[in-house]
Amino acid sequence: xxxxxxxxxxLALVAIVVFCALFVFTSSRTGNxxxxxxxTVGSSHISEITGIAEGQFRPLVGQWVPPGREIESxxxxxxxxxxxxxxxxxxxxxxxxxxxx
Amino acid sequence: MExxxxxxxxxxxxxxxxxxxxxxxxxxxRVLSLDPEALPxxxxxxxxxxxxxxxxxxxxxxxxxxxxGTGLPAIAFGPxxxxxxxGIVLLFQALFLAHGGLSTLGANLVSLGIAGxxxxxxxxxxxxxxxxxxxxxxxxxxxxxxxxxxxxxSLELALAYPAxxxxxxxxxxxxxxxxxxxQVPLALLESVVLVLVFRYIVQLRPGILxxxxxxxxxxxxxxxxxx
Numbered sequence: 067x068x069x070x071x072x073x074x075x076x077l078a079l080v081a082i083v084v085f086c087a088l089f090v091f092t093s094s095r096t097g098n099x100x101x102x103x104x105x106t107v108g109s110s111h112i113s114e115i116t117g118i119a120e121g122q123f124r125p126l127v128g129q130w131v132p133p134g135r136e137i138e139s140x141x142x143x144x145x146x147x148x149x150x151x152x153x154x155x156x157x158x159x160x161x162x163x164x165x166x167x
Numbered sequence: 168m169e170x171x172x173x174x175x176x177x178x179x180x181x182x183x184x185x186x187x188x189x190x191x192x193x194x195x196x197r198v199l200s201l202d203p204e205a206l207p208x209x210x211x212x213x214x215x216x217x218x219x220x221x222x223x224x225x226x227x228x229x230x231x232x233x234x235x236g237t238g239l240p241a242i243a244f245g246p247x248x249x250x251x252x253x254g255i256v257l258l259f260q261a262l263f264l265a266h267g268g269l270s271t272l273g274a275n276l277v278s279l280g281i282a283g284x285x286x287x288x289x290x291x292x293x294x295x296x297x298x299x300x301x302x303x304x305x306x307x308x309x310x311x312x313x314x315x316x317x318x319x320x321s322l323e324l325a326l327a328y329p330a331x332x333x334x335x336x337x338x339x340x341x342x343x344x345x346x347x348x349x350q351v352p353l354a355l356l357e358s359v360v361l362v363l364v365f366r367y368i369v370q371l372r373p374g375i376l377x378x379x380x381x382x383x384x385x386x387x388x389x390x391x392x393x394x
Contacts, residue, residue: 074362075363077363081356089226092226101229103231104231104232107230107345108345111341112324123170125170125268125269125270126177129269131265132263132264142223142264143221145221146217146221146222149215149216153210153215159207164371164372
């Protein structure tokens with residue numbers, strides 16, 4: 067009975083574990099998989115069909131590029147943090163409201 | 168992959184995206200003035216779009232991709248408001264991460280902000296008033312929103328880059344193999360997590376979901392009394 071209360075949490079946990087297991091399995095089977103972004107794979111496919119080198123493709127609007135992978139990952143983390151703050155703030159606010167009622 | 172979309176296509180997708188954005192902004196104003204509790208709900212659902220689209224997750228194809236998170240706001244607010252949320256995320260990624268690009272923002276809006284949410288919302292609307300379970304509906308809507316985003320991305324690229332042999336059709340198959348297949352496990356995982364989030368919203372603030380007519384009151388209250 068108590069377990070069924072948490073069935074969605076358990077389901078989510080199982081899904082995450084299966085997802086990780088799947089990752090470990092595929093990465094062990096395909097030894098040379100680089101886990102590049104699917105956008106990178108797509109880009110190289112386009113350069114294949116057009117015969118134009120990937121570096122030749124330039125954005126129409128000039129773009130600031132993060133100088134280095136570390137900075138890029140910091141900015142991605144920042145994006146996740148902004149989302150996390152929104153979500154946490156609202157759930158906290160709602161929980162407070164519920165307790166007051 | 169910035170700079171890959173030919174400018175004619177970039178312009179075309181912008182022309183599709185702009186009216187949807189305008190509709191979204193109008194809808195957003197209306198909803199927010201109608202109900203003060205809509206803003207927190209927008210914060211939670213939009214927050215998850217921010218979080219999920221920042222994660223690059225590995226997949227069975229040996230490459231990585233992002234979940235989208237757009238199913239939840241599409242269910243709560245409809246596809247047009249979701250397009251505005253997606254626009255904010257895409258602008259952030261284009262400006263600070265060189266991810267997505269500015270001229271191609273229109274094309275990305277069409278896939279992430281419009282086509283995906285529209286597909287998810289369509290499933291949700293089809294199932295909302297049937298006997299289908301609320302959480303099953305949310306799951307299917309979120310999964311479809313995620314997947315069809317990448318199906319449309321593949322379509323956008325296949326239209327711009329038809330294969331020499333077989334044209335757009337065979338090019339589409341290749342791009343689907345790159346984007347959509349990678350996306351399947353991510354879409355499933357994302358949807359399980361979003362169902363959990365939706366359940367928390369039902370438990371904490373069922374009132375706003377009932378007022379926005381997200382689901383019939385009976386379904387929401389049945390779930391709540393069980394908790």
